[in-house]
């Protein structure tokens with residue numbers, strides 16, 4: 001449904017040229033949620049802005065349902081843009097307009113009749129669960145609610161594609177969750193394709209079917225979420241994953257006084273299905289304490305680590321290590 005071929009966007013800085021997007025190609029299927037993740041400056045925003053030609057690509061092709069966006073004349077492009085909506089980190093609502101008027105705006109400029117606007121906006125308000133805020137102004141609602149208004153406005157013209165540029169980055173975890181739920185509902189009920197840009201792996205992991213990792217204007221890795229987590233090929237990808245599964249620094253085993261041997265057990269797809277800790281406790285007559293752990297669920301699989309303290313003599317600890325090795329658990333003695 002979306003096919004991007006060899007897309008490049010060059011900017012001139014003083015007398016130098018540099019490629020913010022450098023020969024990027026990818027395909028997104030209809031009804032898919034495709035994530036583009038990367039550090040700040042990687043070229044993510046420039047890439048999505050090229051998709052609706054808010055930014056003119058320097059070269060390359062963009063096909064949406066086989067229609068070539070890149071070669072369209074202005075008038076045709078304006079029509080086509082109704083099929084490609086966008087939401088932003090900063091919501092970009094009209095502050096002088098009510099919630100209702102914000103959502104009605106794209107319909108007004110598309111010359112939809114007043115009565116039709118009334119009924120469609122009412123349905124959209126219901127869809128994003130904001131019926132009771134219809135007469136409020138943006139300054140009177142929360143960040144999460146603002147983003148829901150922006151989403152209602154973005155889907156008012158029933159677009160085929162919804163682009164989200166850091167759409168959840170300004171929100172707290174609870175509001176982020178709500179917006180992601182709304183994305184799921186949009187895909188399911190309206191069959192919209194979503195391309196979402198984020199620098200937050202925890203967001204991409206929760207919702208995307210596939211993820212592309214972007215660095216220095218290039219897509220350096222692309223896979224299903226599961227594939228990205230289970231077999232990251234690139235160092236940058238790995239660092240995104242590690243940030244997600246490493247503990248926060250506020251609590252660390254390093255500050256604890258422990259008597260036994262500390263082991264760090266790593267989980268991946270293979271061993272995460274076994275109840276390793278309970279098997280250890282069952283099979284060995286030595287006390288084993290769980291010190292710290294973090295497991296992330298990635299579409300039904302778990303990835304993460306656990307730090308345990310084994311109280312026992314060297315021989316007993318040795319047996320525990322052998323057992324873990326036999327069961328394919330990666331162990332590091334700390």
Ligand SMILES: Nc1ncnc2c1ncn2[C@@H]1O[C@H](COP(=O)(O)OP(=O)(O)O)[C@@H](O)[C@H]1O
Nearest residue numbers: 011012020038039040041042043044045046047
């Ligand atoms: N209009 C512009 N003119 C010149 N450089 C730009 C412009 N827009 C973005 N850039 C540069 O392109 C690079 C990628 O930016 P951007 O697409 O915003 O990255 P991201 O969204 O991944 O943070 C950055 O180095 C940025 O400074």
Ligand SMILES: [Mg+2]
Nearest residue numbers: 044045046165
């Ligand atoms: Mg950006």
